Amino acid sequence: MSYLRIAVQKSGRLNEDSMRILKDIGISIDNGKDQLKAAARDFPVEVFYLRNGDIPQYLRDGVVDAAIIGENVLIEKGSDLDFVERLGFSKCRVSIAVPKDSKANSLKDLEGKRIATSYPETVKQFLKKQNIDAQLHIINGSVEIAPNIGLADGICDIVSSGSTLFKNGLKEIEVLLKSEAVLAVSPQIDEERKQILEKIQFRIQSVLKARNSKYVLLNAPNNKLDKILDLLPGMRSPTVLPLAEEGWSSVHTVISKNDFWEMIDELKANGAEGILVCPIEKMVL
Structure with a gap:
């Protein structure tokens, strides 16, 4: 096998x-x-x-x-x-950064300057598309230190939170790509x-x-059910079940994590109560 x-x-x-x-x-x-x-x-x-x-x-x-x-x-x-x-x-981005006190504030300001990077092919292709002529210094690791030791005027490296740039006195001036x-x-x-x-x-x-979805259960008064159902998405359509208390229904659906809080606010404003939110382990469609 x-x-x-x-x-x-x-x-x-x-x-x-x-x-x-x-x-x-x-x-x-x-x-x-x-x-x-x-x-x-x-x-x-x-x-x-x-x-x-x-x-x-x-x-x-x-x-x-x-x-x-x-x-x-x-x-x-x-x-x-x-x-x-x-x-x-x-997730991260590949960005060009310069010292905080540098007069360079855009990619054009690096014309004729030196850029240290571990991503020479990516930078070379990007600069070519932007018609910028700069000198590349290839460094494997610790790229952020290059401007501080006079090796380069700027750097190109991966950025996640930006804390490493901040610690090394650098500012981000151009995003080449998101990854x-x-x-x-x-x-x-x-x-x-x-x-x-x-x-x-x-x-x-x-x-x-x-990971990108939440399972939502809520109670809705029947006289507001149509409006609540209009708000809700679902894999096909929301599930509606009658509650023991007359005039009320239980509604089950799946909501995108990105739309979650806005959706919850609208549901509450339209009469939904007892909203229960559960994580989803797997979602097979």
Whole structure:
């Protein structure tokens, strides 16, 4: 029997998020400390723990069949590779930043200046599109220190919360791209392993839909039921059940996490009571 070989980042936040989603889709991994490969107990999957920057080449060579990888890394080192799913976690952006006291406030102000980065291909392509001529210094790690030691006038690096820029006295002046974890695929994956990947993708979609939704139960007076139902979304339509108390009904539905508070406010304003909100573990449509 074939095993799908899937790569994840060896350590860090992306590793933690990747292992969490694998667990949520029912794939349990037995891996010890510093183990570079581990098999799942209950699914035909082997997980490879690799350096993030090495994963695109492993995909290209067919050493692994799929990978959970930051889109920013795929753009930098694997622009020829495809991904089949955005995963909604490990979100960040690739940005250009300069010292807070710098007179540079836009990308144009870096014309002829020096930019330190770990993402030379991404920066090179972006500057070319913007018709900006700047000198790149390639640094692996600790890019933020470059302006402070006189190595560069600005930097280009990944930004999550912005706290690292703040601590190093830098300000963000340009966002090149926004990134999140994606499920990338090797161009050499065979049909048998592709079918395993499709099962994983289906499970991931169910988990992501659940993460972005809330299950809501509420009590509604029957004389206001039509208005309340008009407000509510649902996978098909809300479920309505009569309560023991005459003139009242119980309404069950699913609400998007993004619309949740606005929807709750409207429901209350239109007579809904006893609103109960529950998390959803999986959502299979």
